[in-house]
Amino acid sequence: DAGVTQSPTHLIKTRGQHVTLRCSPISGHKSVSWYQQVLGQGPQFIFQYYEKEERGRGNFPDRFSARQFPNYSSELNVNALLLGDSALYLCASSWMPGLAGVEQYFGPGTRLTVT
Amino acid sequence: QQQVKQSPQSLIVQKGGISIINCAYENTAFDYFPWYQQFPGKGPALLIAIRPDVSEKKEGRFTISFNKSAKQFSLHIMDSQPGDSATYFCAASNTDKLIFGTGTRLQVFP
Numbered sequence: 001d002a003g004v005t006q007s008p009t010h011l012i013k014t015r016g017q018h019v020t021l022r023c024s025p026i027s028g029h030k031s032v033s034w035y036q037q038v039l040g041q042g043p044q045f046i047f048q049y050y051e052k053e054e055r056g057r058g059n060f061p062d063r064f065s066a067r068q069f070p071n072y073s074s075e076l077n078v079n080a081l082l083l084g085d086s087a088l089y090l091c092a093s094s095w096m097p098g099l100a101g102v103e104q105y106f107g108p109g110t111r112l113t114v115t
Numbered sequence: 116q117q118q119v120k121q122s123p124q125s126l127i128v129q130k131g132g133i134s135i136i137n138c139a140y141e142n143t144a145f146d147y148f149p150w151y152q153q154f155p156g157k158g159p160a161l162l163i164a165i166r167p168d169v170s171e172k173k174e175g176r177f178t179i180s181f182n183k184s185a186k187q188f189s190l191h192i193m194d195s196q197p198g199d200s201a202t203y204f205c206a207a208s209n210t211d212k213l214i215f216g217t218g219t220r221l222q223v224f225p
């Protein structure tokens with residue numbers, strides 16, 4: 001079975017532009033979470049979606065938004081990009097949200113560079 | 116109160132030695148404490164996890180020690196191998212939103 005897939009692998013954008021990152025969860029998983037990992041730091045929670053509904057949001061500005069589609073894939077959108085948005089964006093899927101101890105499987109991430 | 120503090124930032128160990136990474140938390144509502152291993156260019160992968168009702172969990176060469184009263188937990192890697200060279204993150208949660216530590220870069224030399 002394929003793991004969590006993310007696209008694109010790498011992306012270079014200019015300040016002020018918009019970006020869309022995509023994630024496909026493991027087959028059978030209905031929950032997708034997004035994390036931002038700045039170089040040298042641990043991942044930080046951005047969003048969680050389950051059954052197309054937002055179930056959690058981290059401390060990120062409104063420039064960040066996401067959605068989940070009927071096939072459980074997800075998009076993360078970032079508007080008005082800032083240099084500080086440069087990071088590895090990770091998608092994680094799980095079969096059930098809201099339960100500690102349910103393993104989250106991470107994708108390889110999308111490396112976003114903002115110049 | 117949502118922070119998880121991790122140390123050391125980097126660790127160099129000789130092959131066959133023991134690698135020890137420590138984490139501390141403040142939020143007593145946390146009830147799940149996983150450790151993740153991350154290789155360059157890859158996403159984090161779950162290594163081992165523990166709940167606060169046990170003080171130790173061992174899986175192969177990897178052991179988590181948990182001290183609930185001190186609000187600390189640690190990862191011990193026995194017989195460290197060059198293939199263990201990676202960045203290790205502790206995390207904590209009481210839902211499935213993971214709060215990660217800052218990471219420890221482990222280098223194991225032959």
